[in-house]
Amino acid sequence: MSTEKILEVFHHIHENPELSNEEYETTDYIFEYLKGEGFNPVKFKNITGLYCDMGTFDGNHPKIGVRADIDALYQEVDGVKRANHSCGHDAHTGMVVGAMLKLKDHEALDSRGVRFIFQPAEELGTGALAVAEEGIIEDLDYLFGIHLRPIEEAAMGEASPSIEHGSAATLQFRIVGEDAHGARPHLNHNAIEIGADIVNMLSKIHINPVIPSSVKMTKFISGGKSLNIIPGIAECGIDLRAQTNEEMDNLKNRVFKILEYVEDFYGVSIKDQEFSSIVASESNEDAIQFLREGIIEALGEENLMEPITTTGGDDFHYYTVKYPGLKGAMIGLGCNLKPGLHHPDMTFDHDALENGSEIIYQSILKVK
Structure with missing residues (x-):
């Protein structure tokens, strides 16, 4: 059932792309979808996007953040300039919602708090800092992200515990x-x-x-x-x-x-x-290890890759640079993505959405 719901969210976001800082309908859709599933999402006060807490937030248990980006690129597609999800943010959102559904009512929530963050404006490189200004990052111990990888970096069924962006x-x-x-x-x-x-x-x-x-x-x-x-x-x-x-x-x-x-x-x-x-990535070894264990649990050790080094960038890393005590890392997900990220006709294997969701879910459970 979670796979069907992941695809439902993915397809809606994909078919209704919105540009950075203009993700009003996207925010409303995610907000209403989560409420309909029994969650208690909270919209950001000063920007588009939202977050949703699950579990126990106190000084005695680890607090884990999971971030998805929700904005689309502006590019020409079939002769028309428009918003277009050619970077996988629609997939990231679907996978993170899927992880939430898997975690719902889980006994593990008695011993950890998890904050799911749906961030705007990653493509402008300003969204992470804007979210930080909302005051929801300071109390986190860990922060996980996920990003689809092109086929030359990772094959379908493989995953890396970190992406070392430039x-x-x-x-x-x-x-x-x-x-x-x-x-x-x-x-x-x-x-x-x-x-x-x-x-x-x-x-x-x-x-x-x-x-x-x-x-x-x-x-x-x-x-x-x-x-x-x-x-x-x-x-x-x-x-x-x-x-x-x-x-x-x-x-x-x-x-x-x-x-x-x-x-x-x-x-x-x-x-x-x-x-x-x-900024360039400053990934944390503890966070990488939890993601490594989550990948092994979800996909098997034979599909665990080494960290991926790429000259691409992601504003996810502003969080760990701004908060040096925050232990963060980003999953690199193989999905047969081609011909490449930001190509207007980018495609990937949608079966990878379940893989990514399961990795996020298992990684959260590994945090002690």
């Missing part, structure tokens, strides 16, 4: 100069040429080669319908990745120095800078 960041800005007539290129600096120089300079950034990293321009909009105008303005975006928080700081500093140089050399302004980032 740090990821984005920087948006505008090059602001003056337009000029196409016949008078000496009267301005071409924003397109400036952008090309920035791309070239980004490629010359070198940090410790032992640590995976990358930095690249991912957005550039300049010019208009009149092709005899040399544009002086451009909208730009840069994506930064580093496997450690220290090297991300290094990468970030180098990028800002490039922009400062461009301003000075070309006499233009770099305006409206918006920098956002998520």
